[in-house]
Amino acid sequence: MAELVLHGIPGSNYVRACRLALEEKGVAYTHDPVMLRTPEALAHHPWGKVPALTHGDVTLYEALAVTRYIDEAFDGPALQPADAAGRARMNQWISAFNAYLDPAFIRKIVIQRLLRDPSDEEIIAAGVPEAAKCLEILDEALADAPYLAGDSVTLADLFVLPALNYLAMTPEGGPLLENRGNVTAWMDRMMARDSAQAILAA
Template identity: 45%
Template sequence: MPYTFQDPEPAMGKPEHLALYPFNLLPILRHGDFILYETSVIVAHIDEAFGGEGLTPRDPRGCARMNQWISAINSYFHPYMIDHVTHERLVFPELGIASDEMVVAHAVPKVELGLAVIERELAHGEPYLLGSELSLADF
């Protein structure tokens, strides 16, 4: 399926970007006149709308576990691992912004907990969070 990638980052904060993503973040999917934001929503839509091998379990328990992981990643993993540690240690210094080590120190125990939870989940010997089947939660 043909697609066009556009880097919206230069437009962030401007009215045309805020019209697409009112929270001034990324990513955005535009499919004709249909516009979505929020990563987990975009990937779920792609999984449902564009055919191919599905990444959503068909059984209700598997689907619930997948959604639980997606929620945990959005609520606990991403904010602390990406917003707090990665941005403070990697992104901000590249932009000439001083790191706030108090933010990092607050986030590190939460990152360690998140990694321990994933390690425990993957201890079953299967390659994916839900077992042998790849799902949206793995992305």
């Protein structure tokens, strides 16, 4: 069988979402830790970003395409709902993550707080109310179901978890997550999974 290689910087939350999918499916793979906008990244992604995947004659880039391929090309537990409404809810959350959660959690708080020295406090201050709104909406969504698209883990959960795991590492994370019991209970359920222990707890 052709070797599957996931290309991307290990710290990327999108690369981590793909690795979670691979672990959930039990797929053997090699992780190629290429950096952004390098010749190595450009070899698989025309914009030099991550993640990208190569599997035999298949080359894919962008996390949604990669994770859907992982789910559909391999045996193992399904990571996409079988019904149209469930798949739509999953896709809705992935779209919302890309548009709202990732910019607030990662771009405005996590990157500034964990990767920039000095941090830009104005950017962080702008991100905190945006992150609070995102967490409010997440908390409401998780009041009625254990996972974002219903009763089982889907790709939506795998997209959101790495970002929230990072947010919790920042000084802003504790206050933002306080009184968001549905979100923190979901995080506990997700972090207890073997996939999260392998990728996020290491």
